[in-house]
Amino acid sequence: MTAPRQRILVCDDEPQILRALRITLRNEGFEVQAASGAVEALDAAALQPPDAAILDLLLPDGDGIEMTRRLREWSGLPIIVLSAVGEEEQKVRALEAGADDYVTKPFSPRELVARLRAALRRAVPLADEPVLRAGEIELDLGARAVRRAGEEVHLTPIEFRLLSALMSRPGRLLTHSTLLTEVWGNAYADDVATLRTHIANLRRKVEPDDARRRHIRTDAGVGYRFVSEPS
Amino acid sequence: MTAPRQRILVCDDEPQILRALRITLRNEGFEVQAASGAVEALDAAALQPPDAAILDLLLPDGDGIEMTRRLREWSGLPIIVLSAVGEEEQKVRALEAGADDYVTKPFSPRELVARLRAALRRAVPLADEPVLRAGEIELDLGARAVRRAGEEVHLTPIEFRLLSALMSRPGRLLTHSTLLTEVWGNAYADDVATLRTHIANLRRKVEPDDARRRHIRTDAGVGYRFVSEPS
DNA sequence: CCTCGGCGTCAGGCCGCCGTGAAGATCGGC
DNA sequence: GCCGATCTTCACGGCGGCCTGACGCCGAGG
16 A cells, blocks of 8 residues: 655745755655745645645745635645744634644754644545446455445456556556556566466456456457446 | 534643633633543543543643543544643654644643634544444444454454454455554564464454354455455 | 467466464563 | 463465466458
8 A cells, every 4th residue: 555645835935944844844754845935835735735734924925824714715734834923812813714733933843743744644534545437347446345236356466456457547458568567567578378367367257248248358469458338 | 403512621630720721611612521630531531522632741640642542542532732841752752642732831721722623623523433343243442342242352452453453444455564564563564474363363253153254354465354244 | 161370268286375273482460 | 480361483284376288269361
């Protein structure tokens, strides 16, 4: 299970802070998107929504509280407001505007990361991983499960990877060598006999009996393709 | 739909702090349940789960971090740890244990309330029933107990964490390494032999004898999954 | 009509993974 | 220090996934 790295939007007008944050977060395994101004940060967030945001309270072209409000109009992403001002009034306003946490500078990198992780943990997990469907076949990538007409079908690891490769590009022709390298790795690149056997096993498990309505089509001499709606 | 007042569990051994918190929270419209010790607080939380908890770090009969861990075993309620110690190490440990925020004394009442509101805003609205069921198996996260057909079954700590991991995502395949990191921690990521042994012990304790109707399914070479309704 | 290449299918066998029992190691309580 | 509970390690038997090879079918081309 390879989780993609989480993207953090960082907005601060002081270059050295930006730099310190970038290094700290990178080391902790996050991907950092830096912005030095409010407008730039909001544009970046709209263009490609990050998993969380760390915003400075005071910026030349805006402030963290206003940015929080703007972001909250359309997103529930975790927001941490950063500031040199420890004043109670600011903290309360930021939190009421929708920020998840408020950290005062100078901050401890470890604590900031811990607070960021706590905020990310709370965030609503984004929509579950996709379920590929075609006719009565369901391939659930997240659960690593396959159903046919609602019934659970057990696939071996190779069969599962094979079906995933086919169903993730419906209609598209996948050559023998493409499938072999994708499912087996680079070693078996020309062992078509093995591929045939596994395709046969796969068909037996997930295909309707009628040979004319098969989802897995053979392109003789070239490869296979998965068609969503067999004629 | 009249929203009932939100109940906050407050745990501190200093009476004057308890009193101050009670007054502050009452004025802000919360219902307060006070406890002066760790055991008392955990019992109260188990008996009637609150909407959030504010825990002192240092208590005569325990500490806030351990309480956080215990609560997190079965509940996702917002937790704010309160402490006179501003030390970075404590903050990080508390947040990593599952706390949502960490506030140092002396604290501003307004800020604390703002942070509490921010944490409550994030919380999943539905207080999830901490009892997982499947067939004749019941796993009670709060009581850390497992029953089979009503009969109490004794599980070792590892077996309990293993079953929790499996039952909390029914139908989903959990890789060997996923289970190992989740149950043992990051170190044992490839000791599959141990995992097999514990799975065997677990099956002996909670599974029906009939091998075809097992809840814990093996996916050879990949991992295990828990199926709620074995065919 | 025959040949031939590509394909699907099946049976066989190897090897690795799995389940299981038991023995050794570790730890905490008495 | 002893003892019980728990966890880990190891060896062994069984089984299932995977690869291989043989066979028959089919369509294209001669």
